[in-house]
Amino acid sequence: MRKYLVEFIGTFFLVLTVCMTVLGGAGNFAPLAIGSMLMVMIYAGGHISGGHFNPAVSLGAFIRGALPASDLLPYIVAQILGGIVAPLVAAPLLGSMGAADAVTSRLDVVPSLIAEFLGTFALVWVVLHTATAKGTEGNSNYGLAIGFTVLACAYALGGVSGGAFNPAVATGISIAEIKSFSDIWVYLVANLGAGAVAALAFNFVNGRD
Amino acid sequence: MRKYLVEFIGTFFLVLTVCMTVLGGAGNFAPLAIGSMLMVMIYAGGHISGGHFNPAVSLGAFIRGALPASDLLPYIVAQILGGIVAPLVAAPLLGSMGAADAVTSRLDVVPSLIAEFLGTFALVWVVLHTATAKGTEGNSNYGLAIGFTVLACAYALGGVSGGAFNPAVATGISIAEIKSFSDIWVYLVANLGAGAVAALAFNFVNGRD
Amino acid sequence: MRKYLVEFIGTFFLVLTVCMTVLGGAGNFAPLAIGSMLMVMIYAGGHISGGHFNPAVSLGAFIRGALPASDLLPYIVAQILGGIVAPLVAAPLLGSMGAADAVTSRLDVVPSLIAEFLGTFALVWVVLHTATAKGTEGNSNYGLAIGFTVLACAYALGGVSGGAFNPAVATGISIAEIKSFSDIWVYLVANLGAGAVAALAFNFVNGRD
Amino acid sequence: MRKYLVEFIGTFFLVLTVCMTVLGGAGNFAPLAIGSMLMVMIYAGGHISGGHFNPAVSLGAFIRGALPASDLLPYIVAQILGGIVAPLVAAPLLGSMGAADAVTSRLDVVPSLIAEFLGTFALVWVVLHTATAKGTEGNSNYGLAIGFTVLACAYALGGVSGGAFNPAVATGISIAEIKSFSDIWVYLVANLGAGAVAALAFNFVNGRD
Numbered sequence: 001m002r003k004y005l006v007e008f009i010g011t012f013f014l015v016l017t018v019c020m021t022v023l024g025g026a027g028n029f030a031p032l033a034i035g036s037m038l039m040v041m042i043y044a045g046g047h048i049s050g051g052h053f054n055p056a057v058s059l060g061a062f063i064r065g066a067l068p069a070s071d072l073l074p075y076i077v078a079q080i081l082g083g084i085v086a087p088l089v090a091a092p093l094l095g096s097m098g099a100a101d102a103v104t105s106r107l108d109v110v111p112s113l114i115a116e117f118l119g120t121f122a123l124v125w126v127v128l129h130t131a132t133a134k135g136t137e138g139n140s141n142y143g144l145a146i147g148f149t150v151l152a153c154a155y156a157l158g159g160v161s162g163g164a165f166n167p168a169v170a171t172g173i174s175i176a177e178i179k180s181f182s183d184i185w186v187y188l189v190a191n192l193g194a195g196a197v198a199a200l201a202f203n204f205v206n207g208r209d
Numbered sequence: 210m211r212k213y214l215v216e217f218i219g220t221f222f223l224v225l226t227v228c229m230t231v232l233g234g235a236g237n238f239a240p241l242a243i244g245s246m247l248m249v250m251i252y253a254g255g256h257i258s259g260g261h262f263n264p265a266v267s268l269g270a271f272i273r274g275a276l277p278a279s280d281l282l283p284y285i286v287a288q289i290l291g292g293i294v295a296p297l298v299a300a301p302l303l304g305s306m307g308a309a310d311a312v313t314s315r316l317d318v319v320p321s322l323i324a325e326f327l328g329t330f331a332l333v334w335v336v337l338h339t340a341t342a343k344g345t346e347g348n349s350n351y352g353l354a355i356g357f358t359v360l361a362c363a364y365a366l367g368g369v370s371g372g373a374f375n376p377a378v379a380t381g382i383s384i385a386e387i388k389s390f391s392d393i394w395v396y397l398v399a400n401l402g403a404g405a406v407a408a409l410a411f412n413f414v415n416g417r418d
Numbered sequence: 419m420r421k422y423l424v425e426f427i428g429t430f431f432l433v434l435t436v437c438m439t440v441l442g443g444a445g446n447f448a449p450l451a452i453g454s455m456l457m458v459m460i461y462a463g464g465h466i467s468g469g470h471f472n473p474a475v476s477l478g479a480f481i482r483g484a485l486p487a488s489d490l491l492p493y494i495v496a497q498i499l500g501g502i503v504a505p506l507v508a509a510p511l512l513g514s515m516g517a518a519d520a521v522t523s524r525l526d527v528v529p530s531l532i533a534e535f536l537g538t539f540a541l542v543w544v545v546l547h548t549a550t551a552k553g554t555e556g557n558s559n560y561g562l563a564i565g566f567t568v569l570a571c572a573y574a575l576g577g578v579s580g581g582a583f584n585p586a587v588a589t590g591i592s593i594a595e596i597k598s599f600s601d602i603w604v605y606l607v608a609n610l611g612a613g614a615v616a617a618l619a620f621n622f623v624n625g626r627d
Numbered sequence: 628m629r630k631y632l633v634e635f636i637g638t639f640f641l642v643l644t645v646c647m648t649v650l651g652g653a654g655n656f657a658p659l660a661i662g663s664m665l666m667v668m669i670y671a672g673g674h675i676s677g678g679h680f681n682p683a684v685s686l687g688a689f690i691r692g693a694l695p696a697s698d699l700l701p702y703i704v705a706q707i708l709g710g711i712v713a714p715l716v717a718a719p720l721l722g723s724m725g726a727a728d729a730v731t732s733r734l735d736v737v738p739s740l741i742a743e744f745l746g747t748f749a750l751v752w753v754v755l756h757t758a759t760a761k762g763t764e765g766n767s768n769y770g771l772a773i774g775f776t777v778l779a780c781a782y783a784l785g786g787v788s789g790g791a792f793n794p795a796v797a798t799g800i801s802i803a804e805i806k807s808f809s810d811i812w813v814y815l816v817a818n819l820g821a822g823a824v825a826a827l828a829f830n831f832v833n834g835r836d
Contacts (some may be wrong), residue, residue: 002413005410005413016365017361017364018363018385018423020364021364021365025370026239026363026365027446028444028447029237029364030359030364031241031451032364033361034321034361037362037365038353039353040331040353040354043338043345043348043351043354044338044339044340044354046237046345047342047345048338048344048414067371067520070513089327092320092323093369097368108512111510111511114507114510115511118434120508122431122455122458125427126461129466130461132463133465134464135466136461141461141558141559143350143354144562145457145461145462148458149455149458151450151451152435152451152455152458154436154439155435155439155444155448156434156451156455158504159438159443159515160514161515180551204420211832214828214832215832226782226783227781229781229784229786230783232684233783234786235655235782238658238822241777242779242783245662245687246779248772248775249749249775249779250753252756252757252763252768252772253752255763257756257833291791301737301738302741303741304738305735305738306786308786341746348770349558353768353771378825446656453663510729526723527721530718533720536643540640543636543671544667544668544671547675548670548671552676553674556673556767557670557767559771560670562666562670562771564667566666566667567663567664567667569659569663570644570661570667570705570717571644571664572643573653573657573660574644574647574648574660574664577652580693622632623633625673
């Protein structure tokens with residue numbers, strides 16, 4: 001139960017930061033804020049839940065053998081709940097700032113599938129190597145590495161697909177009307193597919209220790 | 210005594226950075242500077258005083274059992290003193306730069322209470338997990354995590370409430386006339402309330418070790 | 419084989435980030451994204467391949483005695499392959515974003531040789547000290563140091579030479595038509611020369627342990 | 628001899644980054660680049676020379692008992708040499724970029740003395756605590772802390788005094804005609820004075836271990 005609460009809190013703050021910075025005028029500073037928030041929530045919650053905050057990461061961790069099967073569904077539920085509550089909390093705050101309404105943009109499907117696949121692959125690749133491999137045990141920088149993967153991928157790929165790399169974030173930005181629910185399957189397919197492929201690639205190059 | 214001096218110095222530099230960057234034209238780079246200054250003061254002073262620099266953090270640390278009751282009041286006094294001296298030092302420096310006078314903005318009360326509560330909850334949550342939990346002992350990145358929580362929250366929530374998350378900062382920005390003293394109760398209520406709630410949440414998920 | 423795959427993946431994401439941020443409108447945030455991507459790929463892959471992602475680094479590591487001769491050529495091949503594939507993947511993504519075509523700029527030869535030499539010297543100097551010296555064993559921050567060397571050098575020197583500091587990046591930006599293939603010798607000479615000189619300087623000040 | 632070479636190289640790259648970013652159009656990204664370069668040079672060279680790259684730091688380290696008297700003068704000579712060579716190397720690179728000539732600005736003396744004193748105090752305070760105190764032994768983040776102190780102070784105080792906090796940087800920006808040699812005494816007095824005061828404050832709160 002405590003693990004699921006930690007996953008909810010971390011995902012909530014991650015998606016809140018996405019909604020508030022993208023819609024609140026942070027411009028090109030948004031990826032810095034988002035990557036930093038992911039980093040700090042990992043440093044806070046990682047010792048209790050592993051600090052996934054992302055169903056694609058939980059799927060990858062499960063395939064790699066770093067998450068028990070019985071935790072997979074509750075983790076995803078907690079994460080999606082965080083992704084649902086965050087935009088509901090953000091809405092009145094954005095209203096108070098006088099932020100303009102979101103203009104819902106549609107995805108260009110094939111490039112978005114590629115961009116979301118690549119960004120999520122990078123993210124899960126970094127998570128599994130820095131937080132679950134024997135070769136990096138004792139290294140304090142897993143949180144920095146994981147958070148700044150999202151930072152870098154958001155700058156590189158956000159212009160294509162919005163840069164979610166995370167079904168919980170995709171849920172949040174759909175509720176916030178930054179993206180359309182009609183396109184959410186793009187995120188689900190690309191993010192979960194990339195999480196699985198990254199875990200298999202990890203198992204190949206690292207072994208399962 | 211040495212602990213209180215460390216708390217004064219760290220809070221002074223934190224609030225000085227707030228005043229100088231917000232009023233001195235750093236624009237959207239202000240949160241990067243402010244979060245970085247908090248981080249470096251924690252790395253410098255943490256081994257002596259714990260590196261709180263924030264009454265809400267000291268309150269949370271006390272509730273969590275990481276600060277003796279006899280230190281709570283002196284810590285808060287030293288922090289508030291830092292928050293008072295910093296804007297007095299900043300004023301002539303800003304004058305020399307030709308910075309425009311501050312335009313005091315009033316708070317939209319309910320959204321500001323929410324924003325300050327959320328940001329301070331995140332901050333104290335990260336502090337207690339990274340700097341006081343057994344599960345993160347030996348991890349060098351507590352300072353990075355704590356400083357960059359303020360960075361991320363300032364980008365996400367600063368547009369709503371100014372982004373103090375800290376009664377000593379609230380004191381400083383009120384003296385600097387960035388915000389009005391008539392609204393300082395919003396910060397006190399939200400920051401101290403969030404510090405207490407975050408400590409209780411920490412005690413629930415982590416136990417008191 | 420696993421090491422070469424790790425070198426390919428890391429270099430691919432590094433060069434992809436270069437192409438996407440330089441041509442996709444990230445402006446002055448590009449070095450932050452690029453340095454961050456290099457950092458995270460080092461934290462992910464370093465425990466398997468050393469995390470070079472750069473023929474100049476592999477040459478320097480070989481001269482310093484930290485890479486077996488038999489690995490030098492396969493490493494460089496894997497890196498250059500990453501530098502070839504990345505711009506081919508980036509092209510349709512940039513098209514989908516509506517990014518303007520690259521305007522190929524030519525190098526001012528002598529200043530570019532100096533800038534590329536200096537940046538690559540700094541990079542290989544930092545790599546060898548933070549990732550191969552006895553005096554820094556156990557320090558978690560090699561990835562941060564190496565990634566942010568590229569960040570700092572790109573801000574300082576990118577305006578002169580484009581800021582590759584890496585023949586695999588030079589290959590990628592030539593394919594992406596950011597720079598001209600007629601000038602690629604500038605990168606090869608300056609990057610590989612600086613990698614060798616930095617390794618000799620390292621061996622002099624540090625000894626070969 | 629090897630220590631002095633490391634001090635020369637680190638200071639050279641620090642001052643080169645200052646000149647290239649301030650005069651080369653990096654705008655508000657300059658402090659990010661400068662703080663990052665200081666950080667990476669500390670991670671590279673710290674295990675050999677201590678990574679001072681700043682006469683005010685060497686003076687503070689000497690007073691704190693962390694630098695032998697016989698090294699103080701050679702360190703300062705190596706650092707000042709780095710500060711002299713860097714702008715000479717930067718000049719043709721800036722010319723090649725088509726950078727505008729520097730417009731030499733004069734200092735407002737009293738505010739600049741205050742700003743340089745405060746920034747250098749913060750810097751030497753962080754250096755001594757993170758790199759020489761028993762209480763922080765084993766923490767990997769001294770380089771991040773020290774580099775980002777300069778980052779934060781440059782955003783906060785750079786608009787007042789230029790943000791040198793370092794006589795070697797002051798030498799470099801005087802040669803580069805960013806500031807006037809007539810004002811260099813301001814830096815020497817404030818930086819060395821602050822280095823000494825910070826060391827005494829450190830000795831008071833930490834003891835000499």
